[in-house]
Amino acid sequence: MRFTSDNFQKEVLESSLPVLVDFYADWCGPCKMMAPVVEEMETLYEGKVRIGKLNVDDNPEIAERYNVMSIPNFIFFKDGKVVETAVGGMPRAALQAKIENLLK
Numbered sequence: 001m002r003f004t005s006d007n008f009q010k011e012v013l014e015s016s017l018p019v020l021v022d023f024y025a026d027w028c029g030p031c032k033m034m035a036p037v038v039e040e041m042e043t044l045y046e047g048k049v050r051i052g053k054l055n056v057d058d059n060p061e062i063a064e065r066y067n068v069m070s071i072p073n074f075i076f077f078k079d080g081k082v083v084e085t086a087v088g089g090m091p092r093a094a095l096q097a098k099i100e101n102l103l104k
Contacts, residue, residue: 001052023073
């Protein structure tokens with residue numbers, strides 16, 4: 001899923017499911033390395049966690065609101081509130097553990 005400033009309120013903050021937002025940019029090498037892992041998680045957790053990407057170049061106001069200074073930046077939301085953040089590339093197992101923690 002693609003998050004934008006137009007759908008962020010509804011798709012992230014008002015979501016009945018926990019949400020993982022991957023803040024990225026097209027020019028970011030580590031973001032490109034994480035993309036297949038994020039897509040795999042999106043499939044694996046379909047119906048349990050809403051997972052999507054937000055391009056910081058196209059939506060700078062959202063990135064600024066959440067103090068995204070480095071990318072990739074993963075922000076985990078539950079009931080519209082930030083419950084965890086992670087900055088930088090990480091192994092698949094580490095991202096999956098954070099998603100599992102979001103489900104608790």
